[in-house]
Amino acid sequence: MAAPLLVLMVLALAGGLIHVPTESVFAAPGHGEHQVSTLMHSIMIAVPLLGIALSYLFYGSRTLSVERLMSNNVARGLHRFWFAGWGFDGLYRRLFITPYLWLAAINKRDVVDTASEFLVILSEAGNAMLARSQSGSLRWYILSVVGGTVLLITLGGVL
Amino acid sequence: MTLLWILLLLFFGGVLAWLSEIFDSRFPRWIALLSVVATFIPLLQLYGSFDAQRESLWIIEFSRSWIPSLGINFMLAIDGLSLLLVGLTSFLGIIAVGAAWVEIRDRAGFFYFNLLWTLAGVVGVFTAIDLFLFFFFWEVMLIPMYFIIAIWGHENKRYAATKFFLYTQFTGMLLLVSLLCLVYFFTIQYGYLSFAYEDLLRLEVGGKLEMWLMLGFFIAFATKLPSVPFHSWLPDAHSQAPTAGSVLLAGVLLKTGAYGLIRFTLPLFPESSAQFTPVALTLAVISILYCAKVALAQSDIKRLIAYTSVSHMGFVLLGIYAWNLIGLQGAMMTMLAHGLSAAALFSLAGGLQGRLHTRDMRRMGGLWALVPRMAVVALFFSVAALGMPGLGNFVGEFLSLLGVFSVSIWAAALAALGMIVASVYSLWVMQAVFQGAQNPEEDQALLSDLDARELALYGLMMMGLILLGLFPNAFLDVSAIALEHLSSASDAFVAVRGRL
């Protein structure tokens, strides 16, 4: 188990020194613009080493006590925050997942579909209205013929 | 002649399949399979002899006088675009017959009759270049599909079948009115009646009227595609249709809408289509995002896949209204790839329903342990649908986005979000159905995994998707001339859009 981890560790620290031939794909970086200062380089190399040293002091030599550190409130909070991956999961949950699920849930039945239902209701209303005229009684039918004649002649006169 | 043969093969194959039921209930499916496979052979031949340097637009044509007193001819023709789509139709025909193989035991003869007639109608739609003939096939393919849903559908089939028929018929009437107006103007301008595509292309209507006519065409095709807000028939039709019906609907019928837009709406009405582009792109983006969102809320697995279909067809609409070669190629590739992946997903959903007797995902879960082969197949098609590079869907959607990027950066950016939400629902389905805890209330111990027939079908579709993903040029080259011709022929379109 240890061997591959060791290889990875070394690579992680010193891998930057290996030259990757990407000039053919990406344009060569402009000179001077993206040069990182030597100070930055030093800090970047120093930080992981500092981490190794700290963890040695905590877990290797036990010079520093984990329990004592954890009794501090600030440290505990910081631990929880880091342990939760800088709170990114929570952030995503709040920013994306919950709103998206909410958005999905509010319109499960697809409001667009109501448009077609509206048409069905409209035509059924038309049907109900007209169906009442089919009363079956002869006097009303005669009236409709006579009334229709008058209506048509009037319309013909008006138009 | 080849085209006529394909049509006749399907029409008479259908009749024969129906009649053969009298002798043995297993005959119809064999006859159906044979006829569909037989249509595939001349298509392969056409594909093999395809010459990319060819001068003429059509690969083959067929023309006979039909109703001369109305200027109607029986004209069929095929170009690269139609060839690919007819190929897809024929291929999915085989899949559909395979999907129905054991599912349909009841009145099998009539089922395969309807199946083959639907296919014949679709092939007719893809090859007709007389607009009356096109409309004729456009309507003809709906009736057998109605029967398939209404007879072999599930619990709510009456509602679904009627809704499907009414939506498509009503918008078909709008198409007919627009078409007749177009022909009428042609008659006034040129002095003779004609429904021929190439004749009508010469007509320039212009102005407000052209916009109205274009809308008639657009609504009919956008309903079939479907695009928001004309999509609400699709989830019902899909969830109620038998598996083979869903395969045909999602795989083939939806593509006729896209085909209509590419072949007819934009070339016939270039000016108004150009003016309409912002609206169409907006509808496409809304389709992609809105339906992806609605899909996530569904618990019926077929409804869910149906909504994802609408979402994916949004990319097709996007690519079409980009109206440049890349966008159109993207639309075409998306059609092919979505045809395969949606057909496969619906088959899987049908397979699940056949085994569990439910489409409710809340009653599923943890099926991986019980049906591992099915789960792996489902995973494959899920990642295909979410646009995994190396498979056809990625190529299509990528090209669509690329095409539309040069037209509208906003539309491209928003549509690209669709690829993210696609992963959300695809993986969500996998989790809900195959992973997690098994549902303790359901007795699922005796579930059978995929058998050889099913594996062969899914294998075919997987091969197709990989082929589309790894060798897209084998398909893009075929459609390039046709699409190039279509998109470059309408100068008016480019001119108008340049001003926007």
Place this chain on the structure above:
Amino acid sequence: MEKEFAAMPITPAVDFDDLLLLLPHELIGLAIVVGMLSVAIGRNHFVSTVISTAGMFAAGVAAAVQLYELTMGAATTMVTALFVIDALSALFITLLTFSAIGIAIMSFAYFHKLDDARDEFQLLLSLATLGAITLVSSAHFITVVIGLEMLSMALYGMIAYPVHSGAWAANSLESAIKYLTLSAVASATMLFGMALIFAATGTLVFLEIAVSTGPLFYIGLLMLFVGAAFKLSLVPFHLWTPDVYQGGPLPAVAFLATLGKVAVAVFVIRLFSQPQIGEVVAVSTVVALVAMASILAGNLLALRQTNLKRLLAYSSIAHMGYLLIAVLSISVPSVSGGNATSSLALESALFYLLVYSLLSLGAFGCAILVSSSEAEAAGVEDYRGLFWRSPWLASALLVMVLGLAGIPLTAGFIAKFQVLFVAVSGSQWALVGALVIGSAIGLFYYLRVVYQMLMPVIETKEAFALREIGLESLGLPLVLAVLTIVVLWLGVYPEPLFTLITAASSF
């Protein structure tokens, strides 16, 4: 008055050629007389049917020969001032007589088991057919009235025919009384209209009406239209239709729905293709309104109807509305000048009429096949699972219903397509809208019938007994088969009929 009569070109004597031209009418008349005599000698249902069928068949053949000669270039002839024998009348006499034969065969099966006088129905049928063919070949208002009354009188008898027993008996009587009363009102209106037109123009030969305007003429024309609209059951004169359809015996209703309407429609088409009449704008606006109202009301009323006969009644209201779209466009001048549009409108009106009568006859024929005078399959429910019980019959009914809905592969589609083309060419956008909306609503109820047929048979519920195909009904499936094949054939290849109609419309 005398002066005006003298002006009419009445041929002094009827010679042999004139008699030959009226051969169809004479043959049916002869068959009626022979039929009456044979009933007097002895009742035999089969013999009466054969006599009336033979008469109509002979008349149909005679008319077909006339039609052939006329399309080959024979001239249109006026037989006295009363009749006109042209390709239009010959075409429709052929159609009407052969339809009537179909109905005669249907009614033979339908009445076979009736324990009462059955022969008179065949007589009435022949009489009504004679009325119908008189109407389509009329050139004079007198002939119109005679034809219409002959048709209507015979129909009263047919609708009231005593086939039902018990509580049912009242139904057919009720519908006959309704039809009689209302029809009388309509006929009176029509007569009054004719009188007004006569007063305005001085002629009763409507084929020779010269240019005439003025209020009298308008009102006369409108009243004439009211009478015709009643017979065609157009809104607002449609209320009687479902009641009469529901109550009458099926063969009588089939006759009323096909021949009864076609004959009147041909008269209306003739009237409207007179340039002076068609150009009266006010009339065509009123007609357009009637057409729209009929399409919408007919379809909406049918929406939730569960009785097949009533459903077909409402559907016929809508169909007559569609027909009217083509009719009122007959004389609309086209933009490019000339009368290209108007001949298209005329042809499509005729085609629509032909197809409608075939579809309607077929639909009623299917209903008759599963019905008899004892019990009618009237509810849509009765057709549940028909497709599985009796696939051939169901296929026929399917073709008819889909045809009425205007679905491709059937002639109904071509007919609707043409009407739509006419409306679009005339820029009649309101009518186009009504047609589109109407057919969408129509689909819904036609699909309900289709869906019922496709549903699985309920074994527990006693299925409506299919008629045992015995000797008495051998002809009926044959008639249905012919109708189905013709409807499908015309749906796929309508060109021959187009050619024929083009010839017939150049009268």
